[in-house]
Amino acid sequence: MEFTDLHPDTSTYLGQAAYLQLSVFEMLSTLSAAMDDLSFSPGVAEAAAIALRKHTSLTDEIRRREEDPATSxxxxxxSVRRLREETDGxxxxxxVLSVYVTAGLLDDLFLGLASSLPSDISKRVTAILAEDNRRDVLRQYLQSRIQLAPEISSMLALWGRRLVGDTLLLAHTIVPNENGATEERVEPxxxxxxxxxTRRMDSLGLTA
Amino acid sequence: MEFTDLHPDTSTYLGQAAYLQLSVFEMLSTLSAAMDDLSFSPGVAEAAAIALRKHTSLTDEIRRREEDPATSxxxxxxSVRRLREETDGxxxxxxVLSVYVTAGLLDDLFLGLASSLPSDISKRVTAILAEDNRRDVLRQYLQSRIQLAPEISSMLALWGRRLVGDTLLLAHTIVPNENGATEERVEPxxxxxxxxxTRRMDSLGLTA
Incomplete structure (x- = not known):
C-alpha cells in the first residue's frame, strides 16, 4: 500500500491539514518569541509566516467547497493540541527539536496523503504543501547549540525518540481506516x- | 513642534522600528496561540504576519545601508522587552488590550517620525508602515468579550490607563532629544x- 491508495475523505483531510498549519504557525512563532536571539528568531518567524500562508490557502480550499473552516x-x-502539550516543555x-520533528513528520504525511485526493484538488493542495517550509533555520539553530554543548546530544536523541513515538500515534489516527487500510497494510x-x-535526525548528528 | 521637525537618527530609527514590528509579530502570534478560538485566532495570526512583513521590509532598509539588522x-x-513584560499578564x-493599545500607540509614533527621515527613505518607510495592520480583529474580539460580560469594562479601562502610561514612557525615550526637542516642545x-x-479606547466603549 502506498500513499496514493489511501483516499482520505476530502473534507476531513482539509480540516486536519489547515489546522495543522495553523498549529505549526503557533509553535514556530512562540519559539521565535522565546528564542530572544536575533540571529535566529527572525528566520523562525519567517518559517511561521510560511505555515500561516499554507493555512490560509487551505482554508480557501475549504471555503471553495462551501464549508466553514472553523467547523472543519x-x-x-x-488531538493536535494534545500532541503539542505532550511534546512541549x-x-x-x-x-525546537519538537517542532522540527513533529511538524516535519506530519508535513510528510499530509503531502503524501494529498496525492490520493481527487485529481484537481490534489494538484492544488500538493502545490500548497510542497512550498519550501524554510525550517532550515531550526536545523541551524540546533546544530549551533550542539556544537556549543555536545553533551546535549544524547538527551536530544532520546527526546527525538519520544517525539517520533507521540507523532506516529497521531499519524495513525489520521490515516484513513477505510479501503482495507489495516495496520499491516499501511506499514509501508x-x-x-x-x-x-531518520534523515532529519541524521542531519543533526543525532541517532534516530 | 510637529513630527516633521523631529529628525531622528536614521540608523537608530530603523533598528527601533524593525525590532518593534518583530515584537508586535511575537505578541500577536502568542495571542493567536493563546486564544484557542477559531473564529478569532486565524485573524490574529494574519495580523501577526503583517507585522512580520513590515519587520522584513525594514530590515531590508537596514541592509540597504550596509548595516546589520541584528546589531541595529x-x-x-x-526597552521594548521591558514594556512587554510590564504590559503582559x-x-x-x-x-489583547495590551497589544491593541501599546502597538497602536507605538505604530502611530513611528509612522509620525518617518515623516522627518531623509526624503527617499521617508517615502519607503512611510509606505511600509502605512499598510493596514489588520488589527480590527483585536477590537472585534474585545467588543465581543465586553458584550458577553459588560462588568469587565471598568477593569479594562483601568488597565488601558496603565498601558498608555507605560507606553508613553517608552515613547519619550524614542523621541530624539536633539534639535531642541525638549519635553515641552514635543508635547504637541x-x-x-x-x-x-482615546479614539481606540472609545471604539471599545472604554474611558481613556
Whole structure:
C-alpha cells in the first residue's frame, strides 16, 4: 500500500491539514518569541509566516467547497493540541527539536496523503504543501547549540525518540481506516515517514 | 513642534522600528496561540504576519545601508522587552488590550517620525508602515468579550490607563532629544498620540 491508495475523505483531510498549519504557525512563532536571539528568531518567524500562508490557502480550499473552516478545524483540534502539550516543555533546544520533528513528520504525511485526493484538488493542495517550509533555520539553530554543548546530544536523541513515538500515534489516527487500510497494510507508508525522520535526525548528528 | 521637525537618527530609527514590528509579530502570534478560538485566532495570526512583513521590509532598509539588522535591533531590544513584560499578564482580554493599545500607540509614533527621515527613505518607510495592520480583529474580539460580560469594562479601562502610561514612557525615550526637542516642545506630538489612543479606547466603549 502506498500513499496514493489511501483516499482520505476530502473534507476531513482539509480540516486536519489547515489546522495543522495553523498549529505549526503557533509553535514556530512562540519559539521565535522565546528564542530572544536575533540571529535566529527572525528566520523562525519567517518559517511561521510560511505555515500561516499554507493555512490560509487551505482554508480557501475549504471555503471553495462551501464549508466553514472553523467547523472543519474543530475536529482535529483536540488531538493536535494534545500532541503539542505532550511534546512541549523542557529546554529551548528540546522545544525546537519538537517542532522540527513533529511538524516535519506530519508535513510528510499530509503531502503524501494529498496525492490520493481527487485529481484537481490534489494538484492544488500538493502545490500548497510542497512550498519550501524554510525550517532550515531550526536545523541551524540546533546544530549551533550542539556544537556549543555536545553533551546535549544524547538527551536530544532520546527526546527525538519520544517525539517520533507521540507523532506516529497521531499519524495513525489520521490515516484513513477505510479501503482495507489495516495496520499491516499501511506499514509501508509509515516506513517512508520514519525514513524521512531518520534523515532529519541524521542531519543533526543525532541517532534516530 | 510637529513630527516633521523631529529628525531622528536614521540608523537608530530603523533598528527601533524593525525590532518593534518583530515584537508586535511575537505578541500577536502568542495571542493567536493563546486564544484557542477559531473564529478569532486565524485573524490574529494574519495580523501577526503583517507585522512580520513590515519587520522584513525594514530590515531590508537596514541592509540597504550596509548595516546589520541584528546589531541595529540590539539597542532597542531591552526597552521594548521591558514594556512587554510590564504590559503582559492578566486575563486574555487584558493581554489583547495590551497589544491593541501599546502597538497602536507605538505604530502611530513611528509612522509620525518617518515623516522627518531623509526624503527617499521617508517615502519607503512611510509606505511600509502605512499598510493596514489588520488589527480590527483585536477590537472585534474585545467588543465581543465586553458584550458577553459588560462588568469587565471598568477593569479594562483601568488597565488601558496603565498601558498608555507605560507606553508613553517608552515613547519619550524614542523621541530624539536633539534639535531642541525638549519635553515641552514635543508635547504637541504626544497630544496627537494620546488623541489617537482615546479614539481606540472609545471604539471599545472604554474611558481613556
Amino acid at each position: 478545524m474543530a475536529q482535529p483540534k483536540e 523542557g529546554s529551548l533546544e528540546q522545544r 507508508v509509515f516506513t517512508e515517514l520514519i525514513a524521512a525522520h | 535591533m540590539a539597542q532597542p531590544k531591552e 492578566g486575563s486574555l482580554e487584558q493581554r 506630538v504626544f497630544t496627537e498620540l494620546i488623541a489617537a489612543h
